[in-house]
Amino acid sequence: MRVMKLSIDDRVVDVPPGATVLEAVNRLGVALPQLCKDPDRSPLGACRTCLVHVEDMRGTPAACHLPARDGMVISTTHPDVVRIRSMVLELTRAMLSSGERSPMIEAGAGFPGDRRTSGGIGGHFGAPDVLGGFGQLGDACSRHEVARARWEPMHRFEPDVSKSFFTLDREACILCGRCTVACDDVQKIGAISMLGRGHAMKVGVAGDALMSSSVCTSCGQCVATCPTGALRPKEEPATVARRVETTCPYCGVGCGIEVHVRDDRRLAVMADDVPRNRSSEGMLCVKGRFGTGFVHARDRIVRPMVRRDGAWRETSWDDALDTAAAGLARHRGKFAALASAKATNEDGYLIQKLCRI
Numbered sequence: 001m002r003v004m005k006l007s008i009d010d011r012v013v014d015v016p017p018g019a020t021v022l023e024a025v026n027r028l029g030v031a032l033p034q035l036c037k038d039p040d041r042s043p044l045g046a047c048r049t050c051l052v053h054v055e056d057m058r059g060t061p062a063a064c065h066l067p068a069r070d071g072m073v074i075s076t077t078h079p080d081v082v083r084i085r086s087m088v089l090e091l092t093r094a095m096l097s098s099g100e101r102s103p104m105i106e107a108g109a110g111f112p113g114d115r116r117t118s119g120g121i122g123g124h125f126g127a128p129d130v131l132g133g134f135g136q137l138g139d140a141c142s143r144h145e146v147a148r149a150r151w152e153p154m155h156r157f158e159p160d161v162s163k164s165f166f167t168l169d170r171e172a173c174i175l176c177g178r179c180t181v182a183c184d185d186v187q188k189i190g191a192i193s194m195l196g197r198g199h200a201m202k203v204g205v206a207g208d209a210l211m212s213s214s215v216c217t218s219c220g221q222c223v224a225t226c227p228t229g230a231l232r233p234k235e236e237p238a239t240v241a242r243r244v245e246t247t248c249p250y251c252g253v254g255c256g257i258e259v260h261v262r263d264d265r266r267l268a269v270m271a272d273d274v275p276r277n278r279s280s281e282g283m284l285c286v287k288g289r290f291g292t293g294f295v296h297a298r299d300r301i302v303r304p305m306v307r308r309d310g311a312w313r314e315t316s317w318d319d320a321l322d323t324a325a326a327g328l329a330r331h332r333g334k335f336a337a338l339a340s341a342k343a344t345n346e347d348g349y350l351i352q353k354l355c356r357i
């Protein structure tokens with residue numbers, strides 16, 4: 001496999017055959033806006049914010065759709081491309097109302113190294129790691145000195161707060177299409193699509209009804225990919241101290257999740273999916289996405305307990321296991337087991353074995 005060499009902003013980068021120019025740009029960690037490109041999915045080519053200048057090529061092509069070629073000389077900072085990109089960003093910014101409802105956009109907070117922000121190339125946006133800061137647009141605008149758009153949008157939409165875990169705020173939507181693709185192609189649900197035309201176009205569900213009355217399963221795939229916070233968790237933004245990749249504890253499928261530990265040591269309500277996990281391939285259900293908060297339940301059993309004299313008492317693991325083994329031996333051949341849907345296939349196999357011996 002022959003590696004291709006490209007020059008980007010006077011730096012050389014190697015990429016494998018089949019790579020796009022955007023992948024080469026991200027490999028170098030260059031801060032190029034890419035609002036409609038989810039790093040885990042094919043390019044949509046909808047936002048035109050990833051424009052670059054290519055030596056000996058006419059126009060300003062979109063990097064996400066441009067196949068990389070050996071010897072290409074690319075600039076992300078050429079005055080022509082910066083001027084056009086700034087205009088695209090201003091027009092995009094003009095699609096939003098004042099942003100009062102979506103301070104995350106104004107703040108321009110991003111997710112360094114996060115799939116929403118950087119295509120997996122760590123931290124090149126350099127913004128604080130703020131939970132819910134889906135502010136790629138704000139970040140891109142501030143880098144291009146687009147403080148406010150000169151135009152006002154012609155629409156005025158009320159937010160849809162009918163879902164338990166997230167809000168759809170169409171005043172913060174740039175119609176990039178990432179959410180509808182996530183719902184259709186990743187989750188295979190098809191709950192949301194683009195409704196209407198022109199200035200009236202918006203993301204919505206069948207019959208222009210509330211999201212809660214649709215077939216939406218609250219999987220949060222659309223929320224995870226939204227680059228502006230138009231789809232955002234209802235939880236207040238908080239600083240993320242740590243991210244931990246783990247396995248969803250809810251059922252035996254074993255989906256990959258990445259939980260976010262806030263600086264107050266609580267888990268953020270929303271977890272991220274892990275596309276490289278072979279069990280889930282980036283899909284999650286509502287429980288894996290929004291349901292891990294049970295770890296903070298006050299009545300959760302976190303230590304071994306045995307019942308003695310009719311009351312539950314905390315004890316050591318050794319004592320708990322000895323007590324359980326003695327009880328099972330006493331009733332050998334006369335007990336059944338209730339197994340949890342949270343158990344893995346292997347656990348299920350073992351429990352039936354135990355009941356049969």
Ligand code: SF4
Nearest residue numbers: 183216217219220222
């Ligand atoms: S939460 Fe899931 S099912 Fe509902 S609209 Fe978003 S992607 Fe579709």
Ligand code: SF4
Nearest residue numbers: 173174176177179226
């Ligand atoms: S809701 Fe978000 S992901 Fe969906 S089209 Fe609007 S900006 Fe894009």
Ligand code: FES
Nearest residue numbers: 036045047048064
């Ligand atoms: S990221 Fe290339 S057109 Fe949107």
